[in-house]
Amino acid sequence: MITVLLVDDQRLVRAGLRMLIEDTTDLTVVGEAADGVEAVRLxxxxxxxxxxxxxxxxxxDGVAATRQILATSPRAKVLVLTTFDDDEHLFPALAAGAAGYFVKDTEPAVLLDAIRRTVDGDLLFSPALLRRLVDRALAAPSAPVPTPDLTPRELDVLRLVAQGYGNQEIADRLHLGVSTVKTHIANLLGKTGTDNRVRLAVYAAEVLGR
Structure with a gap:
């Protein structure tokens, strides 16, 4: 059972999220917080x-609370769910260590899938946000991108990572086991010198083209 802490200053939002999450068989809400201080304590x-x-x-606020949580527990998973999809909010949240970023008009099924995948180790964003992250990174001046030798299967996985697919989706599309996909991604991170899926997606865009 995946345990979830809800942090939002609006009681109605927390109630809706609790109902959504507890209608599943594999997720449960273990606590609620209305501000960052309470979130860190809980x-x-x-x-x-x-x-x-x-x-x-x-x-x-949520950025400061995320930073404090990750400072005390570096392996913690924080998934941002907010009204704001602008860079002013997105990049500070990422810098604080958020493992994903979604806006509140996200479809319920997508949010539930994001919760599961974040716990599983994915770094997740809505497709529009991921595209913006990649575009921003590509617009910045950078050194030539190294092109290490990748196997055909690693290239297949890399293309799907660039499109925002998670481990299970990649496994389904390539008819592989999830553990095999994780191994390929670990190899890709090592070969490309990247340290998370966003940077791996940026690398893919630079090497494979948009």
Whole structure:
């Protein structure tokens, strides 16, 4: 069972998320917080598998709370769920260590899938945000991109990572086991010198083309 801590200053939003999550058989809500201070305290007490974090809250905001949680528990998973999809909110959240970023008009099924995949180790964003991250990185001056020798299967996996697919989706599309996909991604990270899926997606865009 995946345990989730909900952090949002709006009680109605928390209630809706709780109903959505607890209607599943593999997810459960273990706590709720209305601000960043309470979020950090409850994370320490409850050690949930994942935190669903709003950004704009009174007192300690979501970015600061995410930073504090990751400082005490570097392996913590924080999935941002916010109204704002602009760079002013996105990049500070990523810098604080968020493992994903979605806006509140995300389809319920997509959000539930994102929770599961984030716990599984994916770094997730809505497709539009991922595209913007890649475009911004490509627009910045950079050194020539190295092109290490990749196997045909690694190239297949790399293309799907660039399109935002998670481990299970890649496994389904390539008829592989999830553990095999994880091995390929670990190899890709090592060969390309990248340290997460966003940077791997940027690498893919530079090497394989948009």
């Amino acid at each position: 994370f320490t007490e409850l050690a949930p598998d994942l935190v669903v974090m709003d950004l704009r809250m009174p007192g300690l």
